[in-house]
Amino acid sequence: QFFGFNLNNSDGKLSSYLNVSVAKRNSFEELNTDRKFASDSVLRQEALTKYPGNSYYLGYGINYSINDKWDWSYDGRLSYNINKSNSVNESIKQQISSGNLGAQNSAQINNNAKSLSINQGFNLKYKIDSLGSTWTTDLSYTYAPTNTDQLFVTDYIIPNKFTLNGDARIENTYHFVSAATDVSKKLKGKITVEAGLKSTGAWFNNGNNYYNQL
Numbered sequence: 001q002f003f004g005f006n007l008n009n010s011d012g013k014l015s016s017y018l019n020v021s022v023a024k025r026n027s028f029e030e031l032n033t034d035r036k037f038a039s040d041s042v043l044r045q046e047a048l049t050k051y052p053g054n055s056y057y058l059g060y061g062i063n064y065s066i067n068d069k070w071d072w073s074y075d076g077r078l079s080y081n082i083n084k085s086n087s088v089n090e091s092i093k094q095q096i097s098s099g100n101l102g103a104q105n106s107a108q109i110n111n112n113a114k115s116l117s118i119n120q121g122f123n124l125k126y127k128i129d130s131l132g133s134t135w136t137t138d139l140s141y142t143y144a145p146t147n148t149d150q151l152f153v154t155d156y157i158i159p160n161k162f163t164l165n166g167d168a169r170i171e172n173t174y175h176f177v178s179a180a181t182d183v184s185k186k187l188k189g190k191i192t193v194e195a196g197l198k199s200t201g202a203w204f205n206n207g208n209n210y211y212n213q214l
Contacts, residue, residue: 001025004057013066019059026052040096049087056080069127077119085111104158108151115146131186142176166211173205 004021031047061075086109093103121140128135150168182196 021057023055047089053083071125113148117144144174171207
């Protein structure tokens with residue numbers, strides 16, 4: 001399922017835009033296997049995993065011509081995603097001739113991941129001459145945190161009945177900064193001379209916590 005729209009506006013020296021989209025999905029995967037690992041034994045597994053998720057996107061920007069020489073623009077993008085996975089895995093070890101069960105367990109894993117991405121950009125342009133020479137400066141920043149919560153439960157039924165469960169918290173944060181300036185000089189004879197500087201920086205924060213309980 002998808003919904004979205006785009007809006008654009010231009011009024012003389014000022015122009016702007018807005019993009020919005022929303023998407024929803026719900027897929028699944030089913031797997032059934034029989035593995036014969038001895039002459040009279042088989043391992044039967046039935047696994048079902050569902051993948052529901054939602055995505056949201058917002059893009060916006062504005063461009064303004066101050067005068068015949070100077071232009072500036074600002075652009076922003078924001079996306080938010082919710083991705084889940086719910087899986088159930090049933091395993092049975094069985095003797096083929098008698099049908100007796102030697103082992104049986106059921107494992108469930110639920111993941112809930114949420115990610116956010118925010119990007120902001122600013123551009124300043126100066127028109128040096130009528131030949132098309134320009135001096136541009138670009139600044140941008142991206143912030144993207146991701147958090148995942150996980151729950152897992154394993155029920156052992158045969159030969160001994162007990163339950164193992166736990167949870168996890170996974171956190172990742174990403175930052176990116178970019179700054180650039182560029183001069184493009186148009187010369188006679190279709191010759192262009194360019195010079196510029198660019199600097200970028202990125203850093204990460206990661207954290208994982210796991211807990212088990214019998």
